Amino acid sequence: MTDGSFVGTPAMPPRTHVPRPAADESRDAAMLPFERPATTAPAASAAPAQPAIGPTGRAMPEFPDPRPVVAGRPARVVSMCNQKGGVGKTTTTINLGASLAEQGRRVLLVDFDPQGSLSVGLGLNPHEMELTIYNLLMQRDVTLDEVVVPSGVAGMDLLPSNIDLSAAEVQLVHEVAREQTLQRVLAPAIEHYDVILIDCQPSLGLLTVNALTASDGVIVPLECEYFALRGVALLKTTIDKVRERLNPKLEIDGVLGTMFDGRTLHSREVMERLVQAWGDTVFHTVIRRTVKFSDATVAGEPITEYASTSAGADSYRQLAREVLARWPGE
Ligand SMILES: Nc1ncnc2c1ncn2[C@@H]1O[C@H](COP(=O)(O)OP(=O)(O)OP(=O)(O)O)[C@@H](O)[C@H]1O
Numbered sequence: 001m002t003d004g005s006f007v008g009t010p011a012m013p014p015r016t017h018v019p020r021p022a023a024d025e026s027r028d029a030a031m032l033p034f035e036r037p038a039t040t041a042p043a044a045s046a047a048p049a050q051p052a053i054g055p056t057g058r059a060m061p062e063f064p065d066p067r068p069v070v071a072g073r074p075a076r077v078v079s080m081c082n083q084k085g086g087v088g089k090t091t092t093t094i095n096l097g098a099s100l101a102e103q104g105r106r107v108l109l110v111d112f113d114p115q116g117s118l119s120v121g122l123g124l125n126p127h128e129m130e131l132t133i134y135n136l137l138m139q140r141d142v143t144l145d146e147v148v149v150p151s152g153v154a155g156m157d158l159l160p161s162n163i164d165l166s167a168a169e170v171q172l173v174h175e176v177a178r179e180q181t182l183q184r185v186l187a188p189a190i191e192h193y194d195v196i197l198i199d200c201q202p203s204l205g206l207l208t209v210n211a212l213t214a215s216d217g218v219i220v221p222l223e224c225e226y227f228a229l230r231g232v233a234l235l236k237t238t239i240d241k242v243r244e245r246l247n248p249k250l251e252i253d254g255v256l257g258t259m260f261d262g263r264t265l266h267s268r269e270v271m272e273r274l275v276q277a278w279g280d281t282v283f284h285t286v287i288r289r290t291v292k293f294s295d296a297t298v299a300g301e302p303i304t305e306y307a308s309t310s311a312g313a314d315s316y317r318q319l320a321r322e323v324l325a326r327w328p329g330e
């Protein structure tokens with residue numbers, strides 16, 4: 001699928017409907033039976049309307065409009081984590097962050113991957129960065145304020161990264177409390193932001209353990225593809241170990257199906273298996289496959305800005321509402 005027609009989640013309730021460009025209009029027509037509303041002839045009976053079945057095969061709830069931000073509350077820190085590469089961690093960090101910023105949350109994105117994709121995806125040049133998260137981790141005289149840069153999205157800042165961070169993984173091994181290094185350097189940001197999203201690299205090494213140790217929650221983006229299910233058990237074991245040994249408050253906020261293509265039996269079977277294995281931990285929101293995400297990356301913008309009315313942007317806005325409904329105290 002390359003034209004964006006099948007991006008996003010099933011039809012939203014009228015109250016929250018955002019008009020989409022013509023290219024997306026064929027989307028609803030192409031919905032599969034299990035994605036269409038369960039009732040087809042509401043006028044024929046007086047029975048109450050049943051909720052629509054969502055792309056995960058479960059009834060799609062209505063997510064409440066987020067409440068206003070509670071002043072003075074510490075930030076919730078959340079890692080995007082999956083050791084498999086190319087599953088949508090960075091795309092989710094950028095677009096969930098931008099959607100939360102649209103909801104009035106002050107957001108800090110942390111690029112914690114030496115590939116620096118998050119920084120590049122927000123338009124930064126990796127060769128022109130004076131200070132990166134590497135300096136913050138390894139040099140005690142560098143402060144958070146010196147490294148944070150604006151992301152180009154109102155209400156959202158970025159701690160950038162580049163290939164220098166790969167050296168930190170080796171150097172941190174010799175540090176005291178090496179797993180708590182990121183937590184220590186992020187501490188001053190907790191009171192300045194409502195949400196801190198950490199984009200992890202595709203590995204379960206020391207950098208990822210640092211991210212999990214610094215986090216309240218984990219979001220696991222998972223490509224709706226068969227091999228994506230392999231390795232999830234290892235990821236869960238790692239999360240459990242970090243919770244037991246380093247960070248008792250760590251929760252799995254949710255598993256997010258990405259690159260979903262509802263026309264293929266394959267995608268739907270993978271989704272079914274995901275729900276069997278993870279139950280309600282799986283977000284009702286899924287992110288469909290569309291080239292618009294790659295186009296947005298090239299433009300150095302979140303999809304919520306690059307193609308604001310696209311179904312892909314809608315999906316991440318819906319994810320923001322679903323995530324906020326899950327977070328305690330929101
Ligand atoms: N829903 C989607 N539909 C189509 N393409 C997507 C989607 N989400 C992400 N992509 C594209 O897939 C590629 C990988 O996505 P992304 O960089 O977000 O994954 P990642 O898990 O962060 O990868 P890595 O493990 O290398 O850090 C990118 O080119 C991105 O534009």
Ligand SMILES: [Mg+2]
Nearest residue numbers: 089090113117
């Ligand atoms: Mg990435």
